[in-house]
Amino acid sequence: MKIHSLANVTKLIKLGFLPGVYILMLLVMFILPFFSVDEYSMVENTTSHLGAQGAPYAWVMNVVFALLGIATIIDGWVRLSNYWLHKVVLTVFGISLVLTAIFQHAPIVPDIEFNVLEDDLHSKFATITGFSFTFFTISAAFIESTKRRKVIAVGMAIIAIFLSMLIFNVATLAGVWQRTMFIIMFAWLMYFLYSRTEGFHYHTTYNSTR
Numbered sequence: 001m002k003i004h005s006l007a008n009v010t011k012l013i014k015l016g017f018l019p020g021v022y023i024l025m026l027l028v029m030f031i032l033p034f035f036s037v038d039e040y041s042m043v044e045n046t047t048s049h050l051g052a053q054g055a056p057y058a059w060v061m062n063v064v065f066a067l068l069g070i071a072t073i074i075d076g077w078v079r080l081s082n083y084w085l086h087k088v089v090l091t092v093f094g095i096s097l098v099l100t101a102i103f104q105h106a107p108i109v110p111d112i113e114f115n116v117l118e119d120d121l122h123s124k125f126a127t128i129t130g131f132s133f134t135f136f137t138i139s140a141a142f143i144e145s146t147k148r149r150k151v152i153a154v155g156m157a158i159i160a161i162f163l164s165m166l167i168f169n170v171a172t173l174a175g176v177w178q179r180t181m182f183i184i185m186f187a188w189l190m191y192f193l194y195s196r197t198e199g200f201h202y203h204t205t206y207n208s209t210r
Contacts, residue, residue: 016078016194017071021064022186028064029179032057037109046167046178048105048126053114055107062101069097072189079193086139093132099125133185134160140192156188 032050033042035057040049051061073094080087103121106114134157141153163181167174 016075016190018068018075018186018190018193021067021071022190025064025068025182025186028060029182032060037107039108042175042179044172045108045175047182048100048122048178049108051101052105052107053118054109054112058104062104065101066098068186069094069101072097075193083143086136086143089132089136089139093129093136096125096128096132100129130160130164137188152188153192156184159184 029047029050030042033040033045036050036055040055047061047065049055051058051065073091076090076094077087080090100122103118103125105122106116106119137153137157137160141150141157144150144153160181163177163184166177167181170177
């Protein structure tokens, strides 16, 4: 019975966790705003504001952040074989994403007391999340086996940087830029991880006598 259960768990891990969490993320980022504070706008405000200190149902968004980070780490370690640099970078990305859920953004409603240190830590871990993902996309290009896939990886890095700049420089549309970045970012990550056998360039040779 235990062996059968273990086999089921192994099978589940191999199937991957990110697709399910990705669907949950899409639902939450577009539905939760209707249950948040009146001041919240999907156009102007980011998902971090959904999980902000004192926001209604903030725990829902923060659980999604944590699940995204955990699922990324698990799927990355299962599928990245001996690419230790990529696994470490993806782990940093996942852990920092989990920490953005633990340390929450300041509320968008004015005149509400909040923990300044927690808000500062949230911003720092969000920055680490962005930098580590960009570094990962660039490093991913070096283990892709086709020119097309290499271009896609580098293109993803450029898109991530561009959208990050837009969030700060065109803040009136910050919610649009950040949601777009999350949707594209995790869609590419799943494409990258789940097509690893055909898409990664392995330097080891296969021994046909084994």
